[in-house]
Every structure is written in C-alpha cells, then in structure tokens.
Amino acid sequence: FGTVEVVAYVANSTTLWCLAPPLAEIDLGALAPADVHVQLSFDLGNSYSPILAAFSYVEDFVVDALSPDMAVSGGGTLILIIGSKFTDSPALGCKFGNETAPATFISSQVMQCTTPPLMVGVHPFKMTLDGVEYFDTGKSVTTLPPSTLLSLYPTRGYFSGGTEILVNGTNLVNSVLLQCQFGQAPLAAKDWFDSEHVQCTAPPCDVAMGGQSRGQECEGTVQVMLSFNGLDFFGNLTYEYVRRQRIVDVLPFPAGRWDEPMNVTLLGTGLSPPVYCRWLDLEVTPALEVGISTDPSTPADSYAICTAPALPEERRLVGGVETDGRLGYLEVSANSIDFTSDRTQWFFYSPPA
Template identity: 25%
Template sequence: MEGNLTVTIYKCNRMAVTILDGESKPTCGMCLIVDQSYGCSWCPPLNDCLSPMDANTCPTNELLEQGNTCPNPTITSFFPTSGHVSGGTRIAINGYNLGFVPSDITTVSVAGISCTDSEYNSPQLVYCTTRSILQILSGKVVVQFSNNQFLPALSEQTFSYVRPRVLSVYPTRGPRSGGTRLVIRGTKLDSGLTRTVMMSTAPCVPGDGYSCKIEENNSDEIICRTGSANVTDNLLLSVNFDLGCEYNGDTFAYLGDPIVDSFDRLSAIASGGLDLPILGESFDIIQTARLEVRIGSDTVSGDCSNCSDSTMKLICKSPNISVAQTDYPLLLPTSNLSLYMDGVTRYINFGMFFPGSLETAFEFVEDPVYYILPSAENIIKVPNEFQGQYNITIEGDNLTLASNSEDVSVIIGGKACFVSNLFINYLICQPPKLSEGVHQVQVQHGNLNFVVGHVEYLGPDQTLALPILIIVILSCALTVVLLCFCLLVLYNLKATNRSLSVLHTYYYRDSRQKSRKTGMDDDNVSDHTNCSQDMDYLSIGSTAATDAQPPTLPERTRATELFQLKSKVSTDIGKSSSKEEDRSGPDISLDTGKEQQLPLHPKRNMSRVNEKTHESDRKQQRPTTSEEDDEYSKRIYNDHSVSTPVDKLNEDAAAKSLTQVEEEKQ
C-alpha cells in the first residue's frame, strides 16, 4: 500500500486550557486561537470548547467560531502593583479573552493614566509601560477593545504611583576587592519592576560608578553585595527604581584590603572549634571570613566570627579535620591553609603572600576525652552555704595537648562553671549559684560536647541535716570513750581492793600466829592491832570507792602510810622471833617473788619477866581458836572470788605462807 496515513487524536477543550484560580479550565480566547484545521468552537452556554463532532450539543446560534469576538474579557492579575512616579514601570497584565490580535486592543490605562505603549502577547497576557506623573496616585488597570459591543476589562487590584525613600546604609566601608554586604533601609523600596544600587561620585548618573548586586528586597529593606573597585574613595550611594532614582546623601568608602602577618596559634584539636587568632591589619572592615585546610584531596573549613571587633586580630575557628583519614599528630605547612575574607582573594594560597609560610607547620593533635564523674550515681552534692565556693574536678585525657582553659566551657544548669585550672588529665571549675535541684554537667571543648554527670544543689534544710548528723556521731563517740574510761577506772579500783584484802589477810594471820608462839610486848601488839584496824578500814573504804568513785589523794596517802607501818611491824615481829625464823622457813616477797630473810625483832632480848607479865593480856586479845581465822579468810576470799593474774600471785603467796604456819602448829 503506497503513501503514509497520519491519524491525530485530539480534544478541543484540552487544547484551550487556562490556569484560573489554580485550576486548568478552557476559555473562549484560547479556544478560538487553536489551529483552524481542528475546527474548534466555543459554546458560551456550556462554557466549553467543543470539537466538530460535539458542536451539535450547543444550542443553535450560540456557537462561536474563529473570527468571532469572545465575550466577557477579564483581568485576573498584574505585576508589579506599584511604580515610581517618574514612570518607566513595565506592567504584565494577566487574564483571558483579551483579544485575538494586537489590533483588538485600543488602549491600556493605569490609575486613569494611559500607558506610553502597550504590547499584545496573547488572549491571556498584555504588557503596559507607565508614564511619568507629578503626583502620587493609585487606581485600577483598564484594557479597552476595538469592538465596542464588549465592555472593557477591569482589574480588581489597584496600581500605585509612589516615591520611595532611602533612610540609612550600613556598613559605610569595605575592602576594595568588594564582597561587602550592604543593608539599605527605607520605605517602598520594592516599587517598580527593576531596581539597582549604584555608588558613584555623582548620584543618579546612569552608567556611572560601581554597582551593588541586590540579593534580597522588600518594602523596607534592600540587601546587596558590593563589587570590586579600582579606587579607594568615598562614593555616594543611590537607588534606581525603573526611571526614578532616590538617595539621601549616604556614602560608602572603598578601603585597602586587609593584610595578614602571622598566626598567633599553630595547633588545634582534630575535631576543630578552637579559636585561631590571626594577626595583621585592617581586619575591622571585614564582615565574613572562613579558614580552609587542604589535606590531600579533602578540603575542610572553619568559619571566622567576631571579625569586626579588632583591627589587628582576626579570630577564626579551627576546621574539623576528623573526617580526613589520617594519623595524629598531623603537621601541615601553612601553605595548605586558605583565608577567604569578603571578596579578598589575596590569601587563597598563603604560600604566595604569607612570609615564612612554607617553613611554618600547623599541628593537629588527637581529640581530648572527658570521663564520667566518679561520685555515686554520677551526682555531686553541693551544700547550699558553699555555693560559689565549692570546686568540681572533672577527669579526662589529652586535655592540654593543644588547648588552654579558655578553650573549655563547663555548663551546669544552663550557666557557666568558671574553669580555673586545666591540666593534662583533669580540670577544676567553680560552679555557679543555682536553685535547689539536680542540674546536668556538660563540657564543651571546641566542637566536642560531653555530658559527664549531674550536680545536686542542696537546700537549706538538707545542708542543716549534715552538721547535725556529724554532731550526733561525735557525741556518741565521746560517750563511748567516757564510758570505757569509767569502766577502766572501776576495774582498777576493784583490782586494788582485792589486792589489799589479800595482803591484809596474809599479814593479819601471820602476825597472829607468830604472836602466839613468840610473844610480843604491849607496844608491838598495839601497833599490830592498829595496823589491822587500819587495813580493815582501808579494805572497807576501797570497796565503797569501787561502787562510787575513784580514791582521792588523801586515801592513797593513807594507804602508803599503812604499808610503811606494816613493814615496821613485820620488822619488829622478825626481830622478836629469831628462833622461830629457822623453823618457819623463808618469806616470799609480794613484789619480786624472791626469797628474803626477815630482820630480827629489836626487843628480842627483853626480860622474860615482862613477857610473862603480858602473856595473859595477849591471850585475852587474840582469838582462842584457829577456826576464827579460817572463817575470816573464807569471808575475804569469797568477797573477791575474781582476781587478776597479779591478784592470783598474791593469793598463792598468802596461801603458801598460811600452809607453813599450820605445819608449825602441828
């Protein structure tokens, strides 16, 4: 079969759409400008564009074909909505059914002022350029058509002829290389279609001066970026609004570019964020800067802040190079660093302009590490009365490899904890005054953040409980010490009483036995009797003291005198019984346990007549039987059944002596 057959499938209402209120709808104007080969027609009652096969659905005599005029021309919007009174603003008018050819439109007016020229684009778009007027005015946009049977298209919006005002410009200076961000404030600064900012020796001279590229614009503000200039001078700033121009006499000064001399610091941690002071000149005219580091094929950067605070010093943050796969410490020549300052490109490569940069190395070290607080449950308690005086120690590692105390911030409860000292493995900070409760402790070291625990600020009631607890503990300890001391004193008194009792028993029985065999004069008997009574008195007094209080100094003195008196009596007894001495055997010393010979009695040679004279008196004074002595000894020993090792020795000595006396009786 010869020839090619082309089949086109179409639908007229899809080819005549217009965006109305955010929706795609067919319109008369777009329908009647479709290629005639398709045979599309507009049906006003159906408000639709019909294909030839659907034309019979429209009522008779209502169908509009190409060549006819569409009814109801409409303006939906226009832009801009305001312009300078000097004119020159080109307005774009949007709508539908705005004619089929340019000759269909006769005039376009804005606020009753006809445009200098109008331009037909399509049934949906018409352009108009405003003319200059002498007054501020506002009104609607109107489009007139050559076919008088249709009413003109009238906008719902209004257009305003305005006179903008420039009020201020900041900053007023910048580097000659440009890049300064200017902020211009005023009123109605968004008027017109095109706006330009110029800096020149004379204001509002077209094509003269240096432009500032607009980046943001609204009714109250224009933000632009200055370009480079080949002069260092004060220039007038003006703003053009289409054919209009406004200025208030503000100037902008182009100054010489800043100069970099050296780095004040040549080390940083791998994660960056430390302050790197850069020394030089004219840094105060710089608004923004950043420092870049090249490590092989990787490039990392750190922003500079507070750049305008100093003329001679630029503070930049060290870049974070931890993303680069490398070992630490890492030494880089300063030629691997680049500094960007506004539009200044001089220091993109330090190797060309920075003296000694090729020989100077910049060091990156391993990141510091901080450890969890060692307190119970990671909570440190701060007493209320010690707020502002209590120091906190936070342990870590690698803290001072490239840092000092100014590089570290400790935050407690949203407030700074003053870092007073920083060492290689710990820091000390003084916590701020905060309200009662538990607050988080956070350490910021460059770009690193660590949560190391919590601090609990105690209230007045809680801090009062601590000293009370200490007082109670100390009181209890003191009471125990005093009780132990009293028990020790009582124990010693009882031991002394037992010793005196045993000693009394021994001497008493020994003297009585020897008195019966050897005989004594009245003086010796009287001394012995007094001694025995004193010993009994001392024994009773000691027992009472044991139950009441320690012996006083007079009592101890009395005891010493009694011992001395007893020694004298024993000496007298020994001298009067020299014969019995050989039979009775050696005496045992209570102090040393050694055998000693008793001394002779001084009245051994007394007359036998005196002995016989006093014999009867002595017999009347001493007990008639030895059972009384045995009973007395049992009573003494029963009262002091518990004895110490020393008491036991005394008791053994006394028992041994008594045994010898009994043998002599037999």
C-alpha cells in the first residue's frame, strides 16, 4: 500500500487478503478521500508485480439518525440513514444485528436500507463499504411484534372531522412517530394509552377522501390504519363520514310532562341510523326508529322517534321550590359523542293536578 508493506494471506488458489494500514501510516499528511497504489510481492518484498491496483480510502461515515428506528419483524421497512461523509460503493450494505441487507446510496448525507425479516427486539445497526468489514454506528433498530387492530369507537362521525376515535388493538407501541390514517390522510395520533388503546382524531371527510372539496355533501366510508414508524401501516377497520344532523320540528309538540317519559318524532335533515337523542345533559338514548321523511310540506328529509325522559325531581326545583315547568333543550348525534349544538327547545311541564 504505497510504501507500506503488510503481510498477505492466502485464502485459496485465486484469492489473497491483506489488512489495509491506516492512511496516516502511508502518508502522514494525507486526508481522505485518497487513492493509493497496491502491488503484490511473492519474494518477501524483493520484487513487486508491475501491475498497479488502486485502493481508495474514504472518510469515516458519520451516522446521525435512522428514520424510522422501528420496524416490523417481518421485514420490508425502508430505513433512511441520515448523516454525513457517505460514499457510494458496489458493496455498500447494512447489518441489523446479524442479518445483512444491501444499502442504496442517495447522497453524501442520505442512504437507505430495507430491513430483512428479524426477530423481535433491539438490533445494533452497522454499515459496510466493502461487504466484509462492518463498523458500528452506535444506532439500533427495534423490531416489533405483530400488531392487530380490533375495533374503533365511535365508528362514524360528521363530515367536518374532529371526532375523537378510540382504537382498540393488540401490541400497540408508543412511538413519537405513531400515526393514524383515515383513507388517504395520515396524521399524528392524539394519544397512546396502553398497548391496547390509541386515540386518534378523525380528519375532515374531504381530506380523508383524497382532497376533493365536497363540503357537507362529503360522506362515505374509509379504511382506518395505524403506523408506529410513519411508513408501515396496518389494520383494516372502517370509519363512516355522515352529513351533519339537524332537527327541523318536534311532533306532536316540543313539550311533555316531567313525571313520565313519552315518545316524540323528530323531523330533521341528515338523520340516518343510528341516531342518539339527549335532553339537557340527561342520559343519552338511541332512537327507537329512523327513516326517510316524504312530507313535501316540510324541509325535513328524515325522521327519528326518540323517548323524551322524565325530568329528575331535583331538576324541577328553582331555589328549592318546585315550579310549574322548566324550559330545556334537546340534541341529536350520529355517534352518541358529537351532538348538535342547535339547542332545540323542549318544555318540561308539571302535570295538571
């Protein structure tokens, strides 16, 4: 190597191997990248082959980060290696623990590797320039056990988005890259509670459906998935976007005795099963029946039959004195969580003596 002699070892009849000396030993003032000539001697250095081969010294790779640094155990996760002083080479490669994979040079600051199948656990990450010598980067990749999504609640919400969804599954990992995807819209998860529960916020329907602006007319179902690394998504749950619900009228009238429940018909728009009803802040109850309204004399396109509750005795008092009635309000919801805020009036009245 230049003027420095090292011992060569015979591997077989066609292969020798040598341990390359440090560049500074060849030329104290040399800086990588640098090429040196390599010659062979078969008589203890008395003579050398006339053919000059070139051996290249490059700067030591600096690996600052892996993105992501988590992968699925089955393999196939694309890992970006971010750093500096990277050099391309035909034998460029990565090693995850004991498993190797080819690397792709992108620039002097970015390379990428795709993980092979790995055991669940933490795998030290190494790199090689020549496919033989691997150096430790000080980084590692964590492979995760198989995860599944079982259910979500609620399963539907309004087209405007914003509904908080609780996703139930198994082996759900807490990660800074934890993401939920609704249709074509990936977004950061709102919260990780434990290995079985993650909270997501549904994006607007237009975004989940691909960005075409349809406003309040946007409705339909999308696939819901999770990812721990922002790349590998899994799951096949379904979330439904529905129109905003409105109450147009209450039949037979928006009032009832406060001492007993009664069934009323709510005429409205956008009412599709299931519909949930709530008077004041009392118990939420599902509608008994939901259907299409065909009455041309009203702007309503749908109806729901709900049971108006009795008003608790303590709510009938004003200043400790029972009154003749109390004005309240009622709202409806498509998922028992997101209620309308129209405050449709309802009067609880004292029954006649």
